[in-house]
Amino acid sequence: MTTSTTLPGGTWQLGDRTVTRFGYGAMQLAGPGVMGPPADHDGAIAVLRDAVEQGITHVDTSGAYGPDVVNELIRQALYPYPESLTIATKVGADRDGRGGWPTARTPADLRRQVHDNLATLGVERLDLVNMRMGDAAGPAPGSITEQMETLAELQQQGLIGQVGVSNVTAEQLATAREVTPIVCVQNMYNLAGRWDDPIIDRLAADGIAYVPFFPLGGFTPLQADALSAVAARLDATPMAVALAWLLQRSDNILLIPGTSKVTHLRANIAGAALSLTAHDVAELDSIA
Numbered sequence: 137m138t139t140s141t142t143l144p145g146g147t148w149q150l151g152d153r154t155v156t157r158f159g160y161g162a163m164q165l166a167g168p169g170v171m172g173p174p175a176d177h178d179g180a181i182a183v184l185r186d187a188v189e190q191g192i193t194h195v196d197t198s199g200a201y202g203p204d205v206v207n208e209l210i211r212q213a214l215y216p217y218p219e220s221l222t223i224a225t226k227v228g229a230d231r232d233g234r235g236g237w238p239t240a241r242t243p244a245d246l247r248r249q250v251h252d253n254l255a256t257l258g259v260e261r262l263d264l265v266n267m268r269m270g271d272a273a274g275p276a277p278g279s280i281t282e283q284m285e286t287l288a289e290l291q292q293q294g295l296i297g298q299v300g301v302s303n304v305t306a307e308q309l310a311t312a313r314e315v316t317p318i319v320c321v322q323n324m325y326n327l328a329g330r331w332d333d334p335i336i337d338r339l340a341a342d343g344i345a346y347v348p349f350f351p352l353g354g355f356t357p358l359q360a361d362a363l364s365a366v367a368a369r370l371d372a373t374p375m376a377v378a379l380a381w382l383l384q385r386s387d388n389i390l391l392i393p394g395t396s397k398v399t400h401l402r403a404n405i406a407g408a409a410l411s412l413t414a415h416d417v418a419e420l421d422s423i424a
Contacts, residue, residue: 151319159194161394207256228268376407
């Protein structure tokens, strides 16, 4: 499923789209609390353009970021979009005046969010829409059938190219796949939180991508000390080690680290290219 590219990790066949396994998550381009415009508008435009210039073909966003701010920055920076670029967005939440993330998952909510994403990104068809479930604490039990049926209907209407799921349980993933083909799963996963190991392996066997978020989230101080020790030995940052480990964990893992600065973007790319030995991997695996 992978081929060589100048970016670490090569590429992945995401449904009918080929994307670089090293992608870019655009959430940090909004203001504090992912609300309002960025403090450095020109810097936000620059990092988006540099991401594409570096060869990245997978950009992750959501209409809830800002709200709408990040989508509008992407449009300003990159429109008309290169044919090779896949923009993935998410539905399932709104923003309130206090910066909260109230769920919005009725069929009417989802249709509105899809149309809002179409308008703010300036397209007639969204490349990929992820149905986000659960809450800030993680996945939560509950039916996903109605939501997936709504996205499948919008897909049949030609408004959505491909469908994924985010922040889901194994049961919700299985249900989603019964309703419509799923090309990716976007859940929290990292060296310290490896609860999705069985899901990743099953998805890899089926040719479906897994997109982890919070690559350095959920570490206890002890685990963080162990990661820092490996990083120090390799003369690298903890983030570089965490990203490189994810790329080596499985070929179907796609990275979307976020940043608002060009220098940090390039550091993340260089860090993900770090080569880990079998000894390094075994030591890192013990962190879980």
